[in-house]
Amino acid sequence: MAALVLLFAAGCSSGGGKSPAGGSPGSAEGTGTPSATASSAAPSPSGPPAKGSVKVVSTLTEELKSPWGLAALPDGDLLVASRDEGTITRVDVESGKKTEIGSVPGVAPGGEGGLMGLAISPSFASDHQVYAYFTTASDNRIARLLYDEEKPAGQQLGAPDTVLRGIPKGVIHNGGRIAFGPDKMLYAGTGETGDTGLAQDKESLGGKILRMTPDGQPVHGNPDPDSVVYSYGHRNVQGLAWDSEKRLWAAEFGQNTWDELNLIEPGKNYGWPEVEGKGGEPGFVSPVAQWKTADASPSGIAYAQGSIWMAGLRGERLWRIPLSGAEPSADSQPFLEEEYGRLRTVVSAGGDKLWLVTSETDGRGTPGSGDDMILQLEVG
Secondary structure, three states, rough: OOOOOOOOOOOOOOOOOOOOOOOOOOOOOOOOOOOOOOOOOOOOOOOOOOOEEEEEEEEEOOOOOOOEEEEEEEOEEEEEHHHHHHHEEEOOOOOOEEEEEEEEOOOOOOOOOOEEEEEEEEOOOHEEEEEEEEEEEOOOOOOEEOOOOOOOOOOEEOOOOEEEEEEEEOOOOOOOEEEEOOOOOEEOOOOOOHHHHHHHHHOOOEEEEEEEEOOEEEEEOOOOOOOEEEEOOOOEEEEEOOOOOOOOOEOOOOOOOOEEEEEEEOEEEEOOOOOOOOOOOOOOOOOOEEEEHHOOOOOEEEEOOEEEEEEEOOOOEEOOOOOOEEEEOOOOEEEEEOOOOEEEEEEEOOOOEEEEEEEOOOEEEEEEEEEEEEEEEEOO
């Protein structure tokens, strides 16, 4: 069980690559130094573990530059964001052909910031809107852009219409994942930028999960009807997914000891910076599962075949967390360990299929031939 964490000055190193690399305390995306006393994944319920499987069906496309966000269009084709180039590319799922549809004006890449999460409007058939989470010179923000497929390639994105601004930005811990939930509301995972106090400050948008209308307004039923803050006490949320019962799950980077998978409930406090991992402290929600930072550094997550699937950056593996309701039904299982390097994003492709995005060209990996790529997986 995790103890109260010691607060260190936040900072990053340029570690990562094909083997775990030590970094400064407080780093976010796979360079933190694990605690010498940390054990492996948290204990699971008694009983035989449910065995899973992962098969790499194909490499859909290669040679992507700093891919981050991934979203599926209604026809199945994919949009992928380049964090450092600020561009969005369409990938044909039949041929793997890549077509740049445009860039997002105002993106200011730096550190862990840039063009990050993507989401497709639930009304895309009529409004043709693509949502993007990105870093500017002053903040992180969410904007929607008209996608006009009739225009020439490279010029198909309209001007950004900002729906939410003022999310704190930093060299580290920018969060960045956005997704529309089953309620057709827009959710966003944010980070505390290394300023740990923001996570407990309900007036700040940093270190939170946010819930808003497609226009960026607070939603009826939010804990505070005048705020988009849905949950707080988070360090750096980059994974959001809903299970078959419409429960919201989130993956979160730990500091030195525990990375987390949390079941999100409105208004609840998830503990950072007072608690890292399963602290059992009153008033804080403990994670459902936890991992050593060297084994995970979780970014995107997806739900398929009764399990949460979690992409690991520093851990260079895909974790399967089988669920029984709101609890794990067995130990977490790692797949693809050190086979494809750092893993950034995983998205359901329907049924037993997933899309998986590698992250070797993000400045912390060791790019090889073909990096970065999108893989199609068959899971069970």
